[in-house]
Amino acid sequence: MNQEKTTVLEHRVFQGDYRLLRVAAPIIGPQVKPGQFVHLRVPRLEQAVLRRPFSVFKADEEGLSILYATVGMGTEVLNSVESGEVIDLMGPLGTGFPTLGKDKTLPVLVAGGYGNAALYLQAKNLPIKGGAFFGGRTAQDILCVGEFEALGWDVRVTTDDGSLGTKGLVTAALDPWLAEQDLDAVELFSCGPNPMLKAVGDRALEKGFTAWLSMDRNMACGVGACLTCVIKRKTEAGWEWARCCKDGPVFNAEEILWED
Amino acid sequence: MNQEKTTVLEHRVFQGDYRLLRVAAPIIGPQVKPGQFVHLRVPRLEQAVLRRPFSVFKADEEGLSILYATVGMGTEVLNSVESGEVIDLMGPLGTGFPTLGKDKTLPVLVAGGYGNAALYLQAKNLPIKGGAFFGGRTAQDILCVGEFEALGWDVRVTTDDGSLGTKGLVTAALDPWLAEQDLDAVELFSCGPNPMLKAVGDRALEKGFTAWLSMDRNMACGVGACLTCVIKRKTEAGWEWARCCKDGPVFNAEEILWED
């Protein structure tokens, strides 16, 4: 965990609403594990006191990249950042995805939106490649299919409007596929919007396979100090708060106490 | 008086700490009179609620320019504005310099710092050209000498460090020169730091010549509404508040009640 003044190497529209931002981060880059994130101070956003968290898309000795959607004030200002500018990063933060369990032979990825970015390093690192299910509203929201395929993943796409792949939610493709697998061999890794994570988590509990979910919560400190980003984690006695920024963002589906 | 979204045409270092900013302002530009100012919203300075006032350096049918020094947060951010960006301007504001009195034949300009910029239009418009006294800390602070000379002014420069012209304050050059003139014919127009204005104003009262001083006061609204920018103006009964943004910035030296 470090704080580093990184220099922007590349910043461009990646696809649709998504942009790719790549920075030189010789300190943070080499430390990144799959599912971890960086906490970024948006340059020129002087009226904002908070950083913005982004999953690491790719990372190596020289640097790291994120894929982000423009959704509000911070990401809008981030759009104007140019190559050569300096961005203050904290990272790598959080507890990411575990590697494949010893008894597991069928890894599965389930992603929505920027979830693909969050899963890329895991997809690359996993010793076995299995099925990858990517959901989105339209074709524009389905990122990096080619890259995952190149890694050896069997990618299935769903879109709400049917503009790419099967029409429907990601579960529409996942359910029939899972029905044909040996669920004891399955270990699922997921990142995406909360309703998707819950749907996946519910299935894991019902059907009894292992699933790891990367939870998206608003954050302030990013290091476990402020207790902003908490979710309820089941305990013997009931539940306790767990911090998405430190204890997570990745949790076993079994641990999570969902609320409506 | 208008509010206009202007487009930056040119923005560059002018000299030393000073930058020239030229914008297309087809509405405001043609209305500008010598000694008036514009009230500028610095782009991207979201945490600032106030505009920044700048004297108009040059103005014509298409646009206007300002010359500014970088002194704080607002002018620093202004530095990063590029050609093609949009700047919200209010203007032209304030009561500027009068033209030469009927019985006056010897106009005199006295400027310090950005005061040169504020006096340029007046220098151009005055039907007769006389003496122009420019003071500054170093040679870097003496702007546009050539331009004033090209208009026909007899320019005398003083610098605190003697790096250009006579060493000393502007009054060191002004006093001996004035001593040789017919003071009834003199009409003086001045813009610069407050101590300089006071020195010039004191001389006008003592020696009995006419002097117009452009007063620099912090401003909020710029239109006379907030009563931030007030100075004491002499009245029969004593004094009243006058607003630099509306009743000024230019006042007759006789009107001003100086305070320490």
Next chain:
Amino acid sequence: MRVKIGSLEMKNPVTVASGTFGYGPEYADYIDLDRLGAVTVKGISVEPHVGNQTPRTFETASGMLNAIGLPGPGAQGFIDKYIPFFAEYSVPLIVNIWGKTVEDYGAVTEILGSQERVGALEVNVSCPNVKEGGALYGTNVDLFRTVVDEVRAKTETPIIIKLAPNVADIKRFAKAAEECGADGLAVMNSYPAMAIDIETRKPELANRTGGLSGPAIKPIAVKLVWEAAQAVDIPIIGMGGIYTPEDALEFIVAGATGVAVGTANFTDPSSALRVIDGIETWLAEHHVRSVNDLVGTVRA
């Protein structure tokens, strides 16, 4: 878009905050005053007043300090100088008033309350009472009642009491105002604050302290409006850092019937009109028939 504060009818809920819009003419070149729900002018006392020395304002993070000190032409001066100006306009006029004694409040009320052109009086109680050794009318509920009673006794024109924000429990003051017959409340005035120049070690304002306004205080103002709205049935004009239509709607949902745009006028004189247009668009897009249907609809 129509709302009512007592018998004062506003064609839309948006006015400007006292002291940020002069006496009317100052911004008339920038916006059509008749588009506003009301114009609220700077504080007027019975006698002319010089106000504070300079510097009077200072910029802070997402806000500003002001200690103008309520200079003004006095009640008769205001009538002579500015009432004729408003003859050309149909926009309702709200005059902000203040005094150093209870009698002062009564006297300025009598003079301005009887002016036909004055649609409502907004009573600024954030002033020290010179007779009571500087105790503030706005933070002492007993003194507060004496002022509201006095103003109410002297006029039938709607009176809007502008509450001080620096109290532990604004509900007490809101209720007291209602009980004393106020037609509405204005929430909030700028918040007592200070800045110091560390080089000179002098306060940045000649008055040493001043009032903080602008986006910085918006969350404080929204809470105070929400609390006051729960305590009373009379309408509230909400203010404190309103810049956008969404800001205004936030105050309305919190419980404000009207809103005032203050510091935003300095940032952009077209702020109030943008707020009006934006509220209208938002209501249409959300199929809300009347702005009154939104007032205080915040969910528990």
Next chain:
Amino acid sequence: MRVKIGSLEMKNPVTVASGTFGYGPEYADYIDLDRLGAVTVKGISVEPHVGNQTPRTFETASGMLNAIGLPGPGAQGFIDKYIPFFAEYSVPLIVNIWGKTVEDYGAVTEILGSQERVGALEVNVSCPNVKEGGALYGTNVDLFRTVVDEVRAKTETPIIIKLAPNVADIKRFAKAAEECGADGLAVMNSYPAMAIDIETRKPELANRTGGLSGPAIKPIAVKLVWEAAQAVDIPIIGMGGIYTPEDALEFIVAGATGVAVGTANFTDPSSALRVIDGIETWLAEHHVRSVNDLVGTVRA
């Protein structure tokens, strides 16, 4: 750079604000804790507490709202989990404490005040008293005294009373704390505030209201420190929007002996160290021998 709060010695005037720095370990990878004048940890009550539901924070203009709700491991839990961590450090430890009843305050004081590693207790009085139907200790001077008396009676460890900002006259509370034997004051806590999502009409915080912190409130905090400093002789730790050395010096000139960096830790974990280094440089450049020579030097 050395300052004292009662018998607590700090090698420089800079601590961190309770609740913005966790319990110590969280930022230990980012800054060397031993460079701080003191570490102030998040509020601890006698029993473990779960705090509020989420969302718990919300960003605003130059500030943020928080309603974390004081979750924590309880006094014994804190001792077990975090006191061993501090054994590796020499930095003084200030523990922020709170309670729902006066007895709670006493109980947590007894437990933590007797810990050798605890250098001072900072008493958060911005809590509702469950026995008194929710009246706030921090805004009712009688309740306030009962808390300070109780805490003082239960420990000889220095106690720093953290005042609530939302009072009409902070001097009354400052004096009361001094009279009850407090060693110092902390000014200010975050300011009660609120934000509402106009689309859902729900407050942005699960707790509905929260506390505003950050640069937005700095001018309010400076004024409160200035006022409190005039009322008492005990030292004050000033806080509220401190980001830079200049911010910290502004509080010191206003009357603070120490300062706390809060929200700025979120923006940049190196803020507190930058503040320390910057104060040191400034003092040297201005030939000020001791930071104590600057305290309260604001000119009238």
